[in-house]
Amino acid sequence: MREGSIAKLLRIGRCLPYIPGMNNGLAPGIVRTHSYVTTLKMRASQLKTDVFSTPGMIGLMERTCVDLTEPYLDDDEQTVGIHVDVRHLAPTKIGQSVTVIAELLEVKKNKLRYAVSATNDHGVKIGEGTHRRAVINTKHFGESA
Numbered sequence: 180m181r182e183g184s185i186a187k188l189l190r191i192g193r194c195l196p197y198i199p200g201m202n203n204g205l206a207p208g209i210v211r212t213h214s215y216v217t218t219l220k221m222r223a224s225q226l227k228t229d230v231f232s233t234p235g236m237i238g239l240m241e242r243t244c245v246d247l248t249e250p251y252l253d254d255d256e257q258t259v260g261i262h263v264d265v266r267h268l269a270p271t272k273i274g275q276s277v278t279v280i281a282e283l284l285e286v287k288k289n290k291l292r293y294a295v296s297a298t299n300d301h302g303v304k305i306g307e308g309t310h311r312r313a314v315i316n317t318k319h320f321g322e323s324a
Contacts, residue, residue: 204251205291207283215239222273229271229273233263236277236306237265240295243281244310248291257313258291259320265295265308283308289314310321 221235241260248258271277278298286290290313297306 193194201225205248205283205286207285209247210280210282212278212280212322213243213246214276216276217271219273220253231271231273231277231305235268236267236297238262239277239279240265240281240297240306240308240310241312243279244291244293244295244312246311247281247283247293248314249320251278252314255316255318257317257320258314260310261290261313262311263308264285265306267306269299269303269305271299271303271305274305277305 217231217235219229221231221238223230223232225234241263245258252258276299278300280296280298282294283291284294290311293310293312295306295308295310296304298304
């Protein structure tokens with residue numbers, strides 16, 4: 180745990196015990212871009228052709244947001260998805276590459292909001308939208324459930 184994390188947690192006495200005091204440095208404007216190769220596990224199983232699914236695309240968008248945020252978190256912190264608002268704009272065949280861009284737009288207490296987009300290897304924008312995540316303390320998360 181980074182120095183000062185306990186002090187931060189103690190300063191938020193009004194919050195539930197699993198809500199951390201996030202370390203500074205996590206600020207709007209940071210961006211992560213990552214390319215992925217689509218696989219059969221990401222296939223839209225209801226279709227007769229091997230096409231990239233909407234849940235597969237959203238999963239890659241969430242993964243990119245997690246990877247963007249992770250370096251700014253303390254050892255006992257993680258993020259969990261709390262909202263997705265994404266449009267799937269165009270098809271992509273399984274085996275094609277997809278590049279996802281995630282940009283942190285807003286930090287409010289322990290809530291994070293990102294802009295996300297995905298483009299396939301033919302340069303076609305296949306998805307865009309927003310995603311929200313919450314930073315949680317893994318030592319306390321789930322205790323009140």
